[in-house]
Amino acid sequence: MTQALHPTGHPRPLEFTRAILDWLPWLEPPGADALTPRQRESLVDPGRAGSAYFRLLALDPDVLEARTRTDRDIFYNTDAGLPRAERELAATAASRLNGCIYCASVHARFAASHSRRDADVQRLLNEGVDADLGERWNAVVSAAVALSRTPVAFDASHVERLRHAGLDELEIVDLIQGAAFFGWANRLMLSLGEPTG
């Protein structure tokens, strides 16, 4: 009978941070040498064979590959739309609300580097999703939080606030997709292993 892994003796992050963390799986992933050609292809980025997280997800390669390509277009397609910094802000806000310390660390670093607003990003991590970051960022965070709640709490008032803050239709679509994607990402990271560092 397969046993879940219980990592012990490693440093556990106890607060939200922009430090670089690692992640330890609760199920044994295939070794990098044991990946089938299709599993290896599903990583999209060959360097991900070094990641226990992606090797574990490669056990369902069709889903992993489609998920990775969805992620990249939502966050990295800069043909107009929401600035990269604010897509990462939405990802950080969703991760802060859901409680994914690992995801929040990665995307807070991205949000800070793209916006150069390190102090505001750190305030979101420290104080939580009610931190005052100025109206445009507050509108983005509030919308990402409403989208992250169950049942979904995003309503017309969020759309009006975003438009008032200057976001156009495509920017709001980018925000919706970016926040929603972290519903997906947070749940995998939180439930298949744990952060360390």
Add this chain to the structure above:
Amino acid sequence: MDAINALAGIAVGSALDHARARRPTAKDQAQASYDALFHPADPGGVTMHERFAVALFVAGLHGDVVAMRFYGDGLTRSGAPSALAAATGMAADTAAGQGPYGSFPAGLLSREDAPGPAYRVPATERAVTGPRLAAAFEHAHMLVLHPRDAAPEHLQALLDAGWSTPDIVTLSQLVAFLTFQIRVAAGLRTLALVGAHA
């Protein structure tokens, strides 16, 4: 048929259809994710009944009637007995709540802990679903509503109920994907209702 367009009620040629087309890979690959989970070339260890029943349960946890109808139809088309759809709907009704809640690692963040219930499938519904699918519903409830409570014991419960490691990866992706798909569709529905500015 594009599943998110169907769930969001987006018509071909509408403003939102054009906005989604500006992120063509996200649109195509969200659909490819849906197809891989709900129309897989080889379902492997996770049956089509299990996939659609968990999806109906997750839609119910979100209180999203459009998604409930969509995945309820999928469950029926998968050939599942009507008793399974009924039991799944009943289970979701009693399982629903407000999320996310749960506890942080003990320490500075403990002041933000928001404890809440873990879900157990009642005996009446368990008699219909069987123990393996009941374990999947219990895991899906944690994932949807209180994911920061996740622990290795939750995966052990699935393993003990007959879910293999690859099955658990597929189940986790299925539930997590649905939290994405349901949010995108709900967000776009709201955006369409508010109407585009000139």
